[in-house]
Amino acid sequence: MIIGLVQKLKNDFEIDFKRPELLDEAFTHASYVNEHPKEHLKYYERIEFLGDAVMQLCVSEYLYRRYPGMSEGKLSRLRAAMVCEDSFSKFAKECNFDEYIRLGKGEEKANARQRPALLCDIFEAFIGALYQDQGKKAVEEFIAKVVFPKLDLGWFDHLLDHKTELQELLQEKGEVTITYDEVADLGPEHDKMYTMAVSADGKVLGTGSGHSKKEAEQVAANAALKSLK
Amino acid sequence: MIIGLVQKLKNDFEIDFKRPELLDEAFTHASYVNEHPKEHLKYYERIEFLGDAVMQLCVSEYLYRRYPGMSEGKLSRLRAAMVCEDSFSKFAKECNFDEYIRLGKGEEKANARQRPALLCDIFEAFIGALYQDQGKKAVEEFIAKVVFPKLDLGWFDHLLDHKTELQELLQEKGEVTITYDEVADLGPEHDKMYTMAVSADGKVLGTGSGHSKKEAEQVAANAALKSLK
Numbered sequence: 095m096i097i098g099l100v101q102k103l104k105n106d107f108e109i110d111f112k113r114p115e116l117l118d119e120a121f122t123h124a125s126y127v128n129e130h131p132k133e134h135l136k137y138y139e140r141i142e143f144l145g146d147a148v149m150q151l152c153v154s155e156y157l158y159r160r161y162p163g164m165s166e167g168k169l170s171r172l173r174a175a176m177v178c179e180d181s182f183s184k185f186a187k188e189c190n191f192d193e194y195i196r197l198g199k200g201e202e203k204a205n206a207r208q209r210p211a212l213l214c215d216i217f218e219a220f221i222g223a224l225y226q227d228q229g230k231k232a233v234e235e236f237i238a239k240v241v242f243p244k245l246d247l248g249w250f251d252h253l254l255d256h257k258t259e260l261q262e263l264l265q266e267k268g269e270v271t272i273t274y275d276e277v278a279d280l281g282p283e284h285d286k287m288y289t290m291a292v293s294a295d296g297k298v299l300g301t302g303s304g305h306s307k308k309e310a311e312q313v314a315a316n317a318a319l320k321s322l323k
Numbered sequence: 324m325i326i327g328l329v330q331k332l333k334n335d336f337e338i339d340f341k342r343p344e345l346l347d348e349a350f351t352h353a354s355y356v357n358e359h360p361k362e363h364l365k366y367y368e369r370i371e372f373l374g375d376a377v378m379q380l381c382v383s384e385y386l387y388r389r390y391p392g393m394s395e396g397k398l399s400r401l402r403a404a405m406v407c408e409d410s411f412s413k414f415a416k417e418c419n420f421d422e423y424i425r426l427g428k429g430e431e432k433a434n435a436r437q438r439p440a441l442l443c444d445i446f447e448a449f450i451g452a453l454y455q456d457q458g459k460k461a462v463e464e465f466i467a468k469v470v471f472p473k474l475d476l477g478w479f480d481h482l483l484d485h486k487t488e489l490q491e492l493l494q495e496k497g498e499v500t501i502t503y504d505e506v507a508d509l510g511p512e513h514d515k516m517y518t519m520a521v522s523a524d525g526k527v528l529g530t531g532s533g534h535s536k537k538e539a540e541q542v543a544a545n546a547a548l549k550s551l552k
Contacts, residue, residue, distance in 0.1 A: 139394070139395035140387065140393075140394070140395050140398065142395065143383060143387065143395045143398050143399060144383055144384060144387050146383075147379045147380040147382075147383035147384070148380060150376045150379050150380065151376040151377060151379065151380040153376075154372060154373055154375075154376035155373065155376070158369065158372065158373050164369075165368070165369070166368035166369050166371065166372045169369065169372050170372060230459070
């Protein structure tokens with residue numbers, strides 16, 4: 095069994111694994127299995143196959159509900175940015191999953207333990223193990239701690255239209271007039287910095303600055319969203 | 324509301340939709356919405372986004388459990404063949420979903436109703452609606468009727484290794500000796516037809532023919548699998 099992992103999941107995420115052998119499978123690379131032929135170990139690829147699909151659905155469902163007015167195209171782009179090697183490898187590192195991977199000696203020497211592709215695989219494999227052990231709700235609770243907060247931390251802001259999101263949120267409770275007003279434009283002509291304020295029925299909800307009015311409006315809308323949530 | 328669809332789903336699949344408005348959304352194309360601006364309709368793209376992810380997980384999970392010894396690579400290829408435009412459009416036609424799509428006049432004239440890409444979208448959108456209305460179990464029951472039987476009907480045989488599947492099934496209950504023996508080779512040298520028999524511990528389980536011994540063995544293994552199930 096992989097030492098310390100069960101306890102770590104309990105401490106960090108209050109996850110109590112019933113079948114730790116699923117974790118062994120999820121954190122074992124093929125190179126390790128090949129070096130230990132007598133142990134009849136499983137490596138993570140099959141369980142990763144499952145975990146990948148679980149992540150696709152959980153993230154899709156979350157985005158679908160969180161952004162009720164977002165177009166399919168935007169939802170797809172946002173999902174693609176969240177469900178990808180770059181993001182998953184960062185989540186795996188954040189959870190210190192890299193410390194628990196069982197690797198063959200050759201791969202270890204080649205520093206595979208820090209390779210984003212492997213870290214991404216391990217993250218998906220862990221999700222597959224958690225799903226099999228405790229079902230979809232447990233996965234949702236885990237990614238509510240590890241994945242979804244990144245939306246509020248701005249990881250995917252380049253894909254989000256905060257103005258639309260704010261409009262949808264405010265108009266859920268009926269008609270409201272949203273206005274964006276210039277508060278200031280500072281700096282020289284070639285490098286101007288604009289500050290915009292967003293108001294709902296005349297009440298200022300947030301301000302933001304940027305090198306264009308458009309950018310400043312997005313920052314203001316995001317500030318308003320944060321203050322409202 | 325789309326006439327007849329709720330009743331049809333009840334009759335054909337014993338599905339009792341609680342929120343038929345989800346079906347309206349799933350079966351309405353953007354071109355129809357554009358032609359009826361006053362009705363404030365939703366079109367299927369967002370719900371299709373959800374349904375696509377639901378299908379990915381349900382099919383992945385089914386394959387993962389049904390083929391416990393299949394490699395990740397094979398699972399992925401099999402899933403890709405099942406979760407694709409070609410397959411989904413056929414499932415949609417089989418369910419007569421094409422009859423219920425709400426299309427704009429231009430699209431109707433262009434015969435979009437029979438376009439595989441649209442039929443595929445509608446199938447995914449329906450899955451998204453069913454998932455939202457009744458959860459994952461209801462989707463699994465539906466695709467157990469419409470999708471999974473295609474595996475036994477041979478739709479994906481070109482991707483399946485029946486010999487491996489048979490071996491896994493037989494060895495679940497302990498060690499067993501599986502042998503393939505030539506029963507006959509008929510026809511001229513350049514167009515020979517081989518017949519092979521597969522046996523477990525000496526007992527013949529099935530026979531099969533093909534233009535190579537390898538092909539005949541696969542057919543024999545598939546026959547054995549069918550007789551055992």
